[in-house]
Amino acid sequence: MNIKTIFYEPGIINYTLGKELRNKFSNATWIPIENHNDIKELRQNPNTEFAAMKKLLIIGTRKTHTYRKNEKVSDFLVPYTSSGCSAMCLYCYLVCHYNKCSYLRLFVNREQMLQKLMRTASKSEKDLTFEIGSNSDLVLENTITNNLVWTIEEFARLEKGFITFPTKFDMVNPLLDLNHRGRTIARMSVNPHEIITDIEKGTSNLTSRVNAINRLCEAGYKVGLLIAPVILVENWKQLYSGLLDRLADTLSDKVKKEMFIEVIFMTYSYIHRAINNEAFPNAVELYDKTIMTGRGMGKYTYNQKIRAEGESFLREEIGKHFSEDKILYIV
Numbered sequence: 001m002n003i004k005t006i007f008y009e010p011g012i013i014n015y016t017l018g019k020e021l022r023n024k025f026s027n028a029t030w031i032p033i034e035n036h037n038d039i040k041e042l043r044q045n046p047n048t049e050f051a052a053m054k055k056l057l058i059i060g061t062r063k064t065h066t067y068r069k070n071e072k073v074s075d076f077l078v079p080y081t082s083s084g085c086s087a088m089c090l091y092c093y094l095v096c097h098y099n100k101c102s103y104l105r106l107f108v109n110r111e112q113m114l115q116k117l118m119r120t121a122s123k124s125e126k127d128l129t130f131e132i133g134s135n136s137d138l139v140l141e142n143t144i145t146n147n148l149v150w151t152i153e154e155f156a157r158l159e160k161g162f163i164t165f166p167t168k169f170d171m172v173n174p175l176l177d178l179n180h181r182g183r184t185i186a187r188m189s190v191n192p193h194e195i196i197t198d199i200e201k202g203t204s205n206l207t208s209r210v211n212a213i214n215r216l217c218e219a220g221y222k223v224g225l226l227i228a229p230v231i232l233v234e235n236w237k238q239l240y241s242g243l244l245d246r247l248a249d250t251l252s253d254k255v256k257k258e259m260f261i262e263v264i265f266m267t268y269s270y271i272h273r274a275i276n277n278e279a280f281p282n283a284v285e286l287y288d289k290t291i292m293t294g295r296g297m298g299k300y301t302y303n304q305k306i307r308a309e310g311e312s313f314l315r316e317e318i319g320k321h322f323s324e325d326k327i328l329y330i331v
């Protein structure tokens with residue numbers, strides 16, 4: 001990221017990471033704010049400013065640390081060291097929460113967040129799994145803060161529990177030599193090359209993502225694949241069948257043996273439509289009224305018929321290329 005403008009809460013300077021970032025980006029323009037959650041001048045920007053706003057960096061402290069229960073790959077969703085992201089996937093779920101203010105925010109009180117994580121993990125009788133990447137992409141964040149490296153090594157000192165994160169990025173070299181002790185589960189999100197190029201703007205390409213998960217697995221990490229979100233564009237069967245061919249050809253034998261697969265169908269929303277239509281007028285239209293249905297709160301999902309067809313197609317393709325047992329869930 002070429003960061004030119006940073007909005008910051010002045011209190012960040014009381015934290016080690018805050019000081020480090022101040023030095024690292026000393027050439028940027030720093031604009032003081034009261035609260036990272038409410039930057040009026042950015043909130044009032046028109047939707048056409050969305051891409052420009054994604055180039056900003058916001059730095060503050062995280063004030064809310066409530067864990068949410070989860071029953072998919074983890075036990076808890078943990079608010080962690082960042083939220084938002086500088087990439088621009090047209091369906092990004094964070095847009096539902098933060099609207100056009102889904103730019104990258106970094107939180108410098110990382111010791112406080114990690115301590116709660118380690119306390120919760122060690123107090124539990126069973127091995128808990130914590131999803132630390134549900135609010136941002138931690139591999140991307142790590143290129144600025146080194147927080148993921150720090151977290152993996154600190155968490156590995158525990159005798160209990162796992163942390164996990166999904167990513168769409170390939171900058172995993174700093175993670176490869178860490179002493180993670182098998183307590184980190186890395187999950188690579190994949191989609192057909194055409195969908196990555198047209199819809200997942202600013203993320204790593206498919207070849208690099210596959211190489212990255214192969215290397216993480218080789219480095220001893222537990223690994224998973226997220227086929228997500230499944231987007232039913234016109235030629236979806238051809239695209240997803242091509243994706244599975246390509247994965248079968250390029251994933252290492254070790255990944256194929258050890259991975260689990262999550263499959264998530266796309267949810268879209270009124271807010272996405274409004275922002276995308278104004279910010280990216282030439283982009284692919286993801287809303288298709290012939291196959292989507294309203295789900296309340298301005299959200300759209302695929303209707304039952306096409307969703308069932310998609311699920312059975314993917315089950316069959318995954319079964320053909322790997323094994324249906326690899327599927328952890330499909331939602």
Ligand code: SF4
Nearest residue numbers: 085087088089092168
């Ligand atoms: S990489 Fe993830 S967090 Fe970033 S824009 Fe895409 S979906 Fe959102």
